[in-house]
Amino acid sequence: MDYVIAGNVMIDSVRFQDGRTSDRKNMGGPSVFAYSGVRVWTDKAKLVCNVGEDFHPYFHEWVEKNAVDMSGIKVKCDHCNHSYLVYHEDGTYSQDDNATYFRSDWEQDLGYMKTSPEEIGEHTRGGGVKGVYLAQNVDHVFWTKLGAIKKRDSFKMMWEIEAPSAYKMYMDAVLYALLSVDIFSINYQEAQNLFEVASEEECIQAIQALPVACTLFRVGKKGVFVITPSERVFVPSITFDAETDPTGCGNTSTGAALYAFCEGYDALAIGVTANVASALNVRQFGVIPDFAAVRSMAFEKVRKTCEIRRRYQ
């Protein structure tokens, strides 16, 4: 297996300000979306996560259609974490306080279901894994353990920082985590909080000073910057046809960027790969439904977009 995509799974319901709602509850969560961002390009990816027993109706059809390897998915409790998202006018979102959750300890369950370093290590042991994705906080012990596993199994690590950890007061912890990271992913709002700056340019300069080989800096609907210590490349968003639901676009593009980075793509191709995956994600509620159906189109879009960009550079 080339890629291990780890972390939380959610069952999402979405509501927009114009009254639109998701067609049904859809599977989602950082790891599922990031997995889809890798699976667009390759079948050699494994989802490593903990779920509730109720995952089956939400996952079954997608698992069957896409021959998803289930060996990394553990049933740990009765219910998956069900997430009820409300989108605001400015594109940000929050949890719907009026939703009825399964139990009063929803946040606690989220922690109980987190993927531990040891669980990731079970699937990277023996080497041969090219890249691992994880959305994670800055817990020092977690990163010490994951760092040791990375050293043992020699994979490239993609860290998508979790929003509550992206604050300047945690900068030392962020820098410690980055010691075990090869490619980093952060959005504009998180970067503003982490570096306590306002503009994109200030964020980019601060990111460029981080001790990491590559960063996917996501600036919402505009697109992404791919930032290395020596260069920055902006890639505007790509659209295929429909723009239905942006939930998970950041995770999806981050997963795709991990794939492109590990396959040795240059900064431009990393950004385009990320945006193509994101464009496939926004077309529907929930995760990309059929990877085989979009793979050749996606590769062609990356090839053409990169070719055009390079021609006019």
Added chain:
Amino acid sequence: MTKYLCCGNIMSDLVIDAKGNRSDPHIGGPAFYALAGVRLWTEDCRLVCHAGADYKELYGGWMRDNHLTSDSVRISAEHCTQHILQYGAPDGTFTWSSRYGDQNLGYLKTKPEEIETAITADTVGFYLAQNTDRIFFEKIAKIKEKHNVKMMWELEYPHEEDGLRRVREVISIADMWSLNLTEASLLFGIPREKEEDIIAEIMKMPVEMTLFRVGSRGAYCVTPTQAIFCPSIDIEESMDPTGCGNCSTGAAMYAHLEGFSPAEVVATANIAAGYNVAQYGPYPIFSEEVMRQAHELRVQKTKKDNKKDEDLQ
């Protein structure tokens, strides 16, 4: 080799009493207080939990002073959970918030597999404060059957809507049960004042013994055929009730599995709570002298109860 396991969350508590007085943070948490409840009577007990990297600094001294091993304590995060407990509600209950977040609390929850790892050939029982998750209990059932051990289940706050259904779904997996008056009233939908009706419902539950705690008044030991009340037992002046329920529950598990009568079980539980309430945090050192005093007190209390029974006859 350990006879009694106390499994589950540990946490430091900062207590704000009804008058607004704030304590310093002190060590606690369900599994830890239950451990103290067993340790008053025997050294043959062990803590099974996840903890933060600050565990040794916070808990190490008490564990060392009381000759207990930390071999089944897994360091999994940066911080042990810290709770802020606010007393002052008219019914004597408290509200709480988690300093490092509920996710951290959930991440540090003890999993069935981890309890199994701690079981040795001479283990007879384990304590766990736990919700009603069916998948969790199914795993516990398999472990119990495999290792022939008994479970003391302290109910975590019951779900308000279908709590009783969920409890009934899993309770036969436990052997001993513990809940307080507020929880029982909510669970059975019976007003707090109708204690006899609540006891009648508890007696129908498929467990060998239930410790039914009625706050500062004391507790009942309820079996399918009888309910024995024992008023609170003061050891010293009452300082802080935090953890008394966990502590008495741990002691009740010990007493029941040692083959004590219901009157002895509830006296054992209340004596443990009496030591626990005398200070913030657990009783500091269970010396041989303290253990001997507790033993004598139990004999004395039980003799008195036996005498009363004889007089009534």
